[in-house]
Amino acid sequence: MPELPHEIMKGTTTIGIVFNGGVVLATEKRATMGNLVASKTAKKVYKIAPRIGMTIAGGVGDAQQLARIIQVEASLYEIRRAKLMSVGAVSTLLSNYLNQNRYYPYYVQLLVGGVDERGPSVYSVDALGGASREDDIVATGSGSPIAYGLLEDGYRRGMSEEEAIDLAVRSLRSAIRRDVGSGEDINVVVITQEKYEEKKVPGLHRVSPEAAN
Amino acid sequence: MQPQYQMGYDRAITVFSPDGRLYQVEYAREAVKRGTTAVGIKCNEGIVLIVDKRVSSRLLEPSSIEKIFRIDEHIGVASSGLVGDARALVDRARVESQINRVSYDEKIDVETLAKKLCDHMQVYTQFGGARPYGTALLIVGISDGEPRLFETDPSGTLLEYKATGIGTGRPAVMKTFDEEFDPSMSCSDAIMLGLKALHAATEGKFDVNTVEIGIIVKEDELFRKMGKDEVKQYVDRFEAE
Numbered sequence: 001m002p003e004l005p006h007e008i009m010k011g012t013t014t015i016g017i018v019f020n021g022g023v024v025l026a027t028e029k030r031a032t033m034g035n036l037v038a039s040k041t042a043k044k045v046y047k048i049a050p051r052i053g054m055t056i057a058g059g060v061g062d063a064q065q066l067a068r069i070i071q072v073e074a075s076l077y078e079i080r081r082a083k084l085m086s087v088g089a090v091s092t093l094l095s096n097y098l099n100q101n102r103y104y105p106y107y108v109q110l111l112v113g114g115v116d117e118r119g120p121s122v123y124s125v126d127a128l129g130g131a132s133r134e135d136d137i138v139a140t141g142s143g144s145p146i147a148y149g150l151l152e153d154g155y156r157r158g159m160s161e162e163e164a165i166d167l168a169v170r171s172l173r174s175a176i177r178r179d180v181g182s183g184e185d186i187n188v189v190v191i192t193q194e195k196y197e198e199k200k201v202p203g204l205h206r207v208s209p210e211a212a213n
Numbered sequence: 214m215q216p217q218y219q220m221g222y223d224r225a226i227t228v229f230s231p232d233g234r235l236y237q238v239e240y241a242r243e244a245v246k247r248g249t250t251a252v253g254i255k256c257n258e259g260i261v262l263i264v265d266k267r268v269s270s271r272l273l274e275p276s277s278i279e280k281i282f283r284i285d286e287h288i289g290v291a292s293s294g295l296v297g298d299a300r301a302l303v304d305r306a307r308v309e310s311q312i313n314r315v316s317y318d319e320k321i322d323v324e325t326l327a328k329k330l331c332d333h334m335q336v337y338t339q340f341g342g343a344r345p346y347g348t349a350l351l352i353v354g355i356s357d358g359e360p361r362l363f364e365t366d367p368s369g370t371l372l373e374y375k376a377t378g379i380g381t382g383r384p385a386v387m388k389t390f391d392e393e394f395d396p397s398m399s400c401s402d403a404i405m406l407g408l409k410a411l412h413a414a415t416e417g418k419f420d421v422n423t424v425e426i427g428i429i430v431k432e433d434e435l436f437r438k439m440g441k442d443e444v445k446q447y448v449d450r451f452e453a454e
Contacts (some may be wrong), residue, residue, distance in 0.1 A: 077317075080323050080325070080328075081322060081324070083322075083357075084323075085317075086317075086319065088317075088318050088319070089317035089318060089319055091318075092316065092317050092318035092319075093316055093317060094314060096315065
């Protein structure tokens with residue numbers, strides 16, 4: 001089996017947080033090719049279903065292709081069965097697909113998060129199809145060790161939406177400051193029973209003094 | 214002698230007759246009409262399946278006739294028509310149920326499974342080289358907390374009922390249900406009604422050895438076939454009434 005290239009899953013920070021009634025998926029927007037910042041406006045969160053989002057890290061082309069495939073699967077599931085796909089079902093399907101392709105793998109590290117009948121949940125899915133349900137916080141990418149420092153310290157069960165967004169943004173700003181692979185602005189997606197909301201938050205530049213902490 | 218090129222519209226299933234009928238499909242429906250009677254009834258706690266096995270000889274082991282099948286923990290089916298065809302469909306249903314678990318880590322919806330089976334049956338009304346299934350199925354189970362009861366036929370038609378029957382006794386069964394079905398009845402009342410319908414359909418020719426009962430209730434959402442002792446209780450109670 002071919003080794004995964006060493007570069008994989010570097011140069012990104014993505015975060016998933018489960019809060020009271022929903023999930024936050026947050027990423028920074030830098031895309032790198034080696035030492036070059038290839039894009040300062042990369043999109044790293046994809047909407048898979050009305051209440052499910054997916055963050056990507058790793059190879060952009062692989063991740064985009066995977067996002068398209070799983071969007072189609074979710075649409076077909078919905079129209080054939082007249083019900084929305086659950087977060088667990090999306091993760092399991094992705095996991096199967098990735099594992100079937102394990103000898104020529106998609107170079108990705110994914111977070112799948114959203115809200116379904118069983119409430120909010122986030123799953124972490126790796127390139128070979130390993131999927132695990134995360135109960136509270138999860139981060140992927142080169143900036144994740146830095147983000148985890150803040151996440152582990154600041155997370156508590158039953159956080160509100162605002163608190164969860166704040167924690168995600170502060171964690172990403174730490175990663176942006178100390179990880180060369182992460183940078184630029186921040187994309188935050190908030191998913192609850194009522195909404196799938198995507199917003200852009202400033203990274204380090206244009207940060208107001210009180211938000212800079 | 215002149216060779217005969219003329220072919221009847223009832224030979225190839227893929228050929229419509231001039232009045233728009235597929236005779237092979239209709240013949241397959243006829244196989245179901247000659248099959249044993251099976252009934253399914255929704256009730257307030259869940260759903261029941263009852264079949265008449267029609268034991269034709271005293272030398273036959275009644276337990277070797279099987280017409281109610283568990284498909285997955287939450288789904289069961291009853292069949293009428295060709296038993297071999299039914300078993301092929303049942304195996305397919307079991308595989309589809311497990312594929313759903315592997316693909317999505319979820320139990321399959323009863324409706325999804327019923328549609329998958331119908332899609333499969335439909336193929337044999339459209340493509341040549343094979344014949345349609347000579348089987349009708351009652352597919353029952355619980356999805357999202359609700360009891361579901363579907364009826365399929367050899368053409369691949371899918372219908373959902375509150376109470377229905379397939380096989381020889383269908384007219385008698387439907388008449389009984391039309392008059393007496395009540396959605397608020399308990400499962401044991403539903404079994405009594407089912408036995409009554411079966412009694413009407415078989416002209417009273419059934420006993421504990423020829424009746425098979427399957428049941429699933431909302432409380433545990435687990436389909437199970439009743440043992441002989443449990444069936445005997447209901448048959449005895451029915452005969453006493």
